[in-house]
Each structure stands twice: as structure tokens, then as C-alpha cells.
Amino acid sequence: MATGHRALANLTAVLLAPIFFVWLAAAQPQVCGDSGSYSANSTYQSNLGQLSVSLPKNASASPTLFATGSVGSVPDIVYALALCRGDTNASACAACVTTAFQDAQQLCAFSKDASVFYDLCLLHFSNQNFLPDTDGRGNQFIFQTDARNVSAPAVVFDNAVGVLLNATADYASSNSSKRFATGEEMFDRGGIPAIYALVQCTPDLAPAACRSCLGDIIQMMPRYLSGGQSGRAFWIRCNYRYELYPFFSGSPLLRLPVPAFAGMPPSPVDISPPSPVDISPPSNKRGQKERSAAKISASVASTIVFVLILSASAFICFKKRKPLKKQPGLAFHNAARGKCMIFDLPTLQEATENFSEENKLGEGGFGTVYKGTLPDEQEVAVKRLSQTSREGLNQLHNEVQVLAQLQHIKLVRLLGYCSHQNEVMLVYEFVKNGCLHNFLFDERKGRKLNWNLRYNIIVGIAKGILYLHEDSSIRIIHRDLKSNNILLDENMNPKIADFGLARLLGGGHTQTKTANVAGTYGYMAPEYAIFGNVSPKIDIFSFGVLILKIVTRRKNNSSDDYNNTVNLLSDVYNCWTKDMTLQIVDKSLNVYSKSEVLRCIHIGLLCIQEDPDDRPNIFSVVLMLTRDRVKLQPPRQPAFFFARDSSSVFEHARHGNYIYDKSDVIVEDNFSVNEVTNTDPYPR
Incomplete structure (x- = not known):
């Protein structure tokens, strides 16, 4: 009877909570509460400002990437909670929570209660004390889904997602102090090889409370997310996400085989969570021994099955191909x-x-x-x-x-x-429309690039880099981002190509050093071209050059009306400092958003600053591109800057092989895959 009352209470909480539904392609969701408002320069705003400084530091410094806090006294007290995704690193966590505070105060202007949900973190603050509420519930409930449906039957797909989410939720609630877990499930139907999932609760929840919170939102998945290629659900205290690609860092903590019903005709399957996890200690030694024996037997059996499957797969693959001579x-x-x-x-x-x-x-x-x-x-x-x-x-x-x-x-x-x-x-x-370079520097094709297409290409490239730097299972530095390596599909959506020079950063490292510099002149960051320093910031530099090329449709070096050699980065920065930025914009653009163009140029200049520490990370770049309310810092002088009174850019080129008079040349010196001479450890 007690279990029935608890289930009814949980269902009532879900039905009474405001439910918000958005597409994944839309902006990151936020919820503005109705618990009152504050005025500018008030005590409440001052208290909120103090929390916006302390909470990002506390969350990023915590082993569980979680922090709560409060500042002030009634009626101006502010309570806040910040939770970063369990696979992110401390610097990304601090940056995300800081941005969340900024966005929340802009998107929910003067609201005392606000929530913001990002890929890497969530933030909630209120004048109501919600912190003791550790039963797993909050007063907002959000679903996000992809407008594109899977090709497999929706019922079968939904059931498989339910199995994966419930298994991953079991792992997170009982095996992780972070209350965080990732999972992979083979699917093999409708062209979908596998499904990937991530679940998380705030670490202060008890295991049973975490599992109950996740169970409630998983149970509602078929109603709101049915058949979508991607799906997310957020509560203040728990959330989950599933995709058709491995969007999290590292290997999944849990791997599941193809569910038994995936190859059968569609039929409803109950995806309700199993009974709450039993976390009480064993009552006697005999029961403990029986459980240990069962675990050992299961482990041995699963190992034997795995070896047999692996052997069979290797035999089949070997039979399919002829012996190789090289x-x-x-x-x-x-x-x-x-x-x-x-x-x-x-x-x-x-x-x-x-x-x-x-x-x-x-x-x-x-x-x-x-x-x-x-x-x-x-x-x-x-x-x-x-x-x-x-x-x-x-x-x-x-x-x-x-x-x-x-x-x-x-x-x-x-x-x-x-x-x-x-x-x-x-x-x-096959990517139908070929490379971006051909559209930028071919007069006939270039006319097709209106501003909306260019802006979509810029944002799309940034999201691809975000996946490489932050969301993929292995951290990737491309090292050769350029217009030739951006392909455009039939809808002119960008796809990053050519990973021959990509460097994999494993073991939580964010920087390496190599004696073998490889890349394309014109896009190479100075610390990489000169010293061989490899970090995600060299891709940021290349992306900044790409932005400026897309907006101006100019090469790195060109000639002006007086036959003087003009360096693109220098010219854009000179125009920006003189409030003449729009003069550098491609003249073939008849209609465009001035605010978007100016913002893109500003972001491009931030990305090409000489000191890599001054360049934003890719998460911040995506936020700046998609949130026009995010304040931009003034850029410093870019790398490879030459004033207009310089005798010639080529004069400088004689003193180094990294100047921009060779933008189509690929440099390669005894290339070796992932040859690392020095690493700087940094927690991811």
C-alpha cells in the first residue's frame, strides 16, 4: 500500500509540474518562474551577483561537479543549485555555469526564479528554498526532442530506449557517487546500429531517490519523445539524454546487447522502471555468499559468451577478405x-x-x-x-x-x-555540393551564398568542432580546418571532412607538443606554427580565419585597388578598430543582418588573438553565436598583424614559414600519428 501511495504521489507531482516541450534544434531551454520579481540595483540582484561569482567556482572545484548555495536573508535571500555533466572538466564546468547565470538574468529579466539547461550544465536559482527538497522533484519539467523520426518502428525504438535508460539509471543510482552514468545499446534495426544514453541526478540524492526521479521521467518518454532520433528530459534534480551517436566523453560505462524484441514485430512493452534498488545490507553471511557465487557464475558465463562471439566475429571477418600482402x-x-x-x-x-x-x-x-x-x-x-x-x-x-x-x-x-x-x-x-572553398571563390557559385546560408554554415561548423572538442568519446583536434575541408550537403549544411592530420588527446590531456608541424598555411595558429604546441585553441584560431573568410569572401592575402598586398586578418582588425567593419563585408551580399554580421566578425577576431588563452573555447563560441545577449569582450590585436604602413606582408614572410602568402600549401614534416613529446595533464 505504501508503494502505491508513493507512486500516486510521484504521478501527481509530474502532472502538477509545468511541462515544457521544445525541439532539439531550438535554443537551449530555460524556464522563468512566477515567484516574484526584483528591481535593478536591488539587494536581491546584489545577492544574485555574489552567487554568480561563487557558485561556478564551487561547482568546478567539487569532485562531483555539483554545488548549492544561498546569499542574503529574507526577503532578499537567493538559493541556487548548479550541476555540471559528469564527464566534463573543471574549466568547462565553470564557464558553463558562469554563462548560465548571465543567460538566466537576461532571458528571465528581473525574475526571482529561473532555470537554464545546457548540454554541459544546468542552473536553478530562486527566492524559495528548494534545496532541502531531495526527493528528486522540482517545479519545472522539460522535454526536448528531434523533429526527425527514426526509420525503425516507433514502438520498437521507444521500447529499446526505455530498456537502455532504465539500465543506465540503475547504474547511476547505485554505482556512482556522481549519480552519473552513460550507456550503449546495440539496436541493429532501421539503419540504426546503436543507441547511446546519459543519465544524471544531483549527487546529494540518495540512491533510491535518484532512481525514483529518473524512473518518473523515463516512464513519460513514449508520451513526449516517441520515435524522435534524439531526446532529453530535465528535472532540477535529474535528467537524461539519448542519441544515435556517442555524444559523451569516454567509453560507455554500461553496454547492452540488442534487446530481444528489437527484431520482432512492434508490440507495446512496459518501460516502467523495475522495483527500487535494494540498498540494505545483507541479513546473514549465507545470503552474502550465495550472492557472491551468483555474481562469479554470471561473470564467468558472460566472459565465455563474449569470447565465443569475438572469436566468431573474427573468423567471419577473416573469411570475408583475402589475405593481405602488405x-x-x-x-x-x-x-x-x-x-x-x-x-x-x-x-x-x-x-x-x-x-x-x-x-x-x-x-x-x-x-x-x-x-x-x-x-x-x-x-x-x-x-x-x-x-x-x-x-x-x-x-x-x-x-x-x-x-x-x-x-x-x-x-x-x-x-x-x-x-x-x-x-x-x-x-x-558522398556530399553533394562539394567544398565550401569552391563556393567562396567561384563567382558563379558564390552568388548562391546569401547571408542566411553563410550564418548557418558558421554555426554548423562550430557545432561540429564542439562535438570534436567536448562531446565525442575521444577528444579530437582537427589541425587542418579550412574552407577546402568543409563540405556542403544538398541543403547547404556543413560537414567537417579530412581528418588525416587530426590529433587524439587521450587520458584527459588538453595540450601536447609535437616536433612535426602539419597543416595549411593561412589557418595555423602562431603557437602551433612556430613552437609545435597542440591544443584545442589551434582549431579555434583556424575557425576564426574561416569566419572572416565566409563573411568577406576574401583570401588571406589579396591585392587592393592600389596593387598593395593586403592581409585579411590585419585589414579586418583595422576596420573594426575604426568603426568601419561593414566595409570589409562581401559586396555581393545585398541583404543581411547587420547585427549578425558584426557579431560574427567580432567572434572571428576573438578567435584569432595571438595568445591562445585569450581565445574562447568552442563551447563559449557556440553560445556567442547563438545567444545575441551574451556580452562579447573587445578583441586584442590578432596574430600575424601588419599595419597598413608596413612595406609588405611578403617582407615578413621571409622571416618565417607561417605567414599567409601560402594559403593553399600543406606542410608536412615526417608525419607520425600522434607523436607526442610532452603532455600537460588536465582533468577533462
Whole structure:
């Protein structure tokens, strides 16, 4: 009877709570409460300001990335709670909570009660003392979903998501002091190989309270999130998220096989959570021994099953392909880790009409890319390595390592590879409209780039970098972001390509140093070009150059009306300091939002500052691009700055090989995959 009363109380709490529903493509959700308002320069605002300084520090310094606090006395007391995602690092946590305070006060202007939910953190403050409420509930409930539906039957997909969320919730509530867990579930239906999930409660919840809170919002999933490719649910004290790609950092803490019902006809399945976790101690030693024996037996059985499955998979894969004569081919097979298809050479020869000139899409220093059509009519792009290029072989090996582990809508998808004798090729999805560079610097194509398209491309690239730097299972630094490596699909949405130079930062490191500088002149940050310092900030620098190119449609170096050499970064900064920024905007843009253009140029200048510490991280960049109320700091003088009275940019080029007169040249010195000479440990 007590359980029934508790379930009824929980359901009543859910029904009485305000429920907000938004698309994932929309802005991050926020809720403005109705508990009153405060006036400018009031005591309440002053108390809120004190919390906005102390709480980000306290949350980021906590091992659980969680903090609560209060400042003042009634009636001007402010209570606040901040929770960062369990897989983020301290600096990103502090930045997220700081931004959340700023946004909450702008989006819920003068409201005493506000909540903001971001990918990496959530914040709630109020004049009502909600902090003792650790039964898992709050007074706001938000759902977010993707407008795109899965191709699998919705009922089957929803049931699989329910199984994954409940299992991950069990793990988070009983096995983690952070009350945080990630999970992966094989699905193998409707073109969906797997589903990924993340759940979290505030760490001050008891295990049973955490599980109960998650159970309530998981139970409501089919009603609000049915069939969507992505879904999130937020309560103040607990939340979850699921995607079709691994959006969290590191390997999943929990892995599930294909659910039994995934291959069967759709039928309703109860996704209610199981009974609350029993956290009481064992009553006697005999029961404890029986449980230990059961665990050991289950562990041994699961290990045997895993070994058998692994052996069978290896045997099947080995039978499918012919023995290779070259050792590099074996390295590719190991690097793919079963996440890529293995194509044979005749299939790709037929798809590309034997690599005919008519199917050639482009050619670079390490090989040629061809368009192909597979037997199932799927269009692909095949990168064929030049047989004389050892550097190219290393790059392609690196690209397989990186892309085999990445899945994101803003990244070009690797479908598979072929390694046959001396032939090594990668097979990608075909991206219809080719590279951004052709649109920027081809007069005919350039007319298609109106401002809305350009702004969408800028934001899309930023979100792709955010996935690489913060949300992917491994931290990736691309190292060669440029207009040639941004591809545009049929809807002109950007996809980041060419990961041959990408560097993987493992073990929580955020910086490395290499003796082998590799990249493209014109986009390389000074600390990387000169000293070989590798960090996410070198991608930020390249992105800043990209922004300025997209807005101005100018190359790094060009000639003005007086045949003087003009450096793009210097010219934009000079115009910005003289309040003449709009003069630098592409003249073919007849209609555009002046505020958006000026903001993009401002953000671009922030990204190309000489000191990497002055450049924003990618999370802040995305916020600045999508939140026009976020205040921007004035930029410092950019790297590689030359005043207009300089004799020539080329005069400076003689003193270093990193100046921008070689924007189409790729530098490569004895490239080795992930050769690291020094690491600076930093918690992720």
C-alpha cells in the first residue's frame, strides 16, 4: 500500500509540474518562474551577483561537479543549485555555469526564479528554498526532442530506449557517487546500429531517490519523445539524454546487447522502471555468499559468451577478405575496430568506373577522390591513396582511427575502407555540393551564398568542432580546418571532412607538443606554427580565419585597388578598430543582418588573438553565436598583424614559414600519428 501511495504521489507531482516541450534544434531551454520579481540595483540582484561569482567556482572545484548555495536573508535571500555533466572538466564546468547565470538574468529579466539547461550544465536559482527538497522533484519539467523520426518502428525504438535508460539509471543510482552514468545499446534495426544514453541526478540524492526521479521521467518518454532520433528530459534534480551517436566523453560505462524484441514485430512493452534498488545490507553471511557465487557464475558465463562471439566475429571477418600482402593493410583492419565496412577492390572499381577521369572529384598531395555508386545505388566518395606517398599512408591510417569512432551530423561519415596489396582507399558518404572553398571563390557559385546560408554554415561548423572538442568519446583536434575541408550537403549544411592530420588527446590531456608541424598555411595558429604546441585553441584560431573568410569572401592575402598586398586578418582588425567593419563585408551580399554580421566578425577576431588563452573555447563560441545577449569582450590585436604602413606582408614572410602568402600549401614534416613529446595533464 505504501508503494502505491508513493507512486500516486510521484504521478501527481509530474502532472502538477509545468511541462515544457521544445525541439532539439531550438535554443537551449530555460524556464522563468512566477515567484516574484526584483528591481535593478536591488539587494536581491546584489545577492544574485555574489552567487554568480561563487557558485561556478564551487561547482568546478567539487569532485562531483555539483554545488548549492544561498546569499542574503529574507526577503532578499537567493538559493541556487548548479550541476555540471559528469564527464566534463573543471574549466568547462565553470564557464558553463558562469554563462548560465548571465543567460538566466537576461532571458528571465528581473525574475526571482529561473532555470537554464545546457548540454554541459544546468542552473536553478530562486527566492524559495528548494534545496532541502531531495526527493528528486522540482517545479519545472522539460522535454526536448528531434523533429526527425527514426526509420525503425516507433514502438520498437521507444521500447529499446526505455530498456537502455532504465539500465543506465540503475547504474547511476547505485554505482556512482556522481549519480552519473552513460550507456550503449546495440539496436541493429532501421539503419540504426546503436543507441547511446546519459543519465544524471544531483549527487546529494540518495540512491533510491535518484532512481525514483529518473524512473518518473523515463516512464513519460513514449508520451513526449516517441520515435524522435534524439531526446532529453530535465528535472532540477535529474535528467537524461539519448542519441544515435556517442555524444559523451569516454567509453560507455554500461553496454547492452540488442534487446530481444528489437527484431520482432512492434508490440507495446512496459518501460516502467523495475522495483527500487535494494540498498540494505545483507541479513546473514549465507545470503552474502550465495550472492557472491551468483555474481562469479554470471561473470564467468558472460566472459565465455563474449569470447565465443569475438572469436566468431573474427573468423567471419577473416573469411570475408583475402589475405593481405602488405602489413599496412592489417593496421587499417585493426584501427577500424569493426566499426567500418571492408570493401574489396573490384567493388570500388565498378563503382567508380575504374576510377575514371569523369568521376574525379578532386586531387591533393596524398591522393585522388572519386565519386562512385555502389550496387545498392548509394553514392559514395572514394579517396585513393597515391602509391608513392608514405606520408599519405600515415594520414589515411590516422583518418581511419579517428572517423571509425565518430558519428555526428556535422562530420563527413566514413563508411569503410579497402586495403588490397598496394592499394589503400577510404570510402565516405558522398556530399553533394562539394567544398565550401569552391563556393567562396567561384563567382558563379558564390552568388548562391546569401547571408542566411553563410550564418548557418558558421554555426554548423562550430557545432561540429564542439562535438570534436567536448562531446565525442575521444577528444579530437582537427589541425587542418579550412574552407577546402568543409563540405556542403544538398541543403547547404556543413560537414567537417579530412581528418588525416587530426590529433587524439587521450587520458584527459588538453595540450601536447609535437616536433612535426602539419597543416595549411593561412589557418595555423602562431603557437602551433612556430613552437609545435597542440591544443584545442589551434582549431579555434583556424575557425576564426574561416569566419572572416565566409563573411568577406576574401583570401588571406589579396591585392587592393592600389596593387598593395593586403592581409585579411590585419585589414579586418583595422576596420573594426575604426568603426568601419561593414566595409570589409562581401559586396555581393545585398541583404543581411547587420547585427549578425558584426557579431560574427567580432567572434572571428576573438578567435584569432595571438595568445591562445585569450581565445574562447568552442563551447563559449557556440553560445556567442547563438545567444545575441551574451556580452562579447573587445578583441586584442590578432596574430600575424601588419599595419597598413608596413612595406609588405611578403617582407615578413621571409622571416618565417607561417605567414599567409601560402594559403593553399600543406606542410608536412615526417608525419607520425600522434607523436607526442610532452603532455600537460588536465582533468577533462
